[in-house]
Amino acid sequence: AQKVIQVWSTTSRQEGEKLTLDCSYKTSQVLYHLFWYKHLLSGEMVLLIRQMPSTIAIERSGRYSVVFQKSRKSISLVISTLQPDDSGKYFCALWERRNNNNRIFFGDGTQLVVKP
């Protein structure tokens, strides 16, 4: 069963709009972290947000934030004031600590197109 679920495979928005990308996850581990990554056209995978369940999100940029609902096992990425450069593929990821066998699991990604 997939551990990280991103509902949208693709979406498009207009420049200046606000976007929320949803992600749900499944874990039975006590220690886990959640991430949002952006995959750039250059191939680079950029870390946007790391959310630890017990702490406040570490924001990569002022325009990125998360809505984290631990009880619902949900973490949404919010991008305010979209810009064309925000176009790219966004991955939600779950990292679990498992007795020295740490693993990270990725959602299928959401391709975002921002139109000028």
Added chain:
Amino acid sequence: EAAVTQSPRNKVAVTGGKVTLSCNQTNNHNNMYWYRQDTGHGLRLIHYSYGAGSTEKGDIPDGYKASRPSQENFSLILELATPSQTSVYFCASGGGTGILDSDYTFGSGTRLLVI
């Protein structure tokens, strides 16, 4: 700056040929990983390593081997490449200490086309 470097960036291989994808990291991370990323899928784990000399099977290891000769280097080997292995391959290093043990650094990917 600490980094993960993959080579080659692009590769065209013939079916049945041997392909080696290389990865070098300067993060001094213990753990290294090989993923493939295909349309409609997230990054799927092929092989990983906890340190020099160790390799472990990930979720989709069939058709792939891995080698970790040193802390810095981790290779992915396709002994007999097939068109189904056409994909984008990512290497990552991870496993700092404390709060950083979930930090991952990704390479820029290798685009492999098997014809």
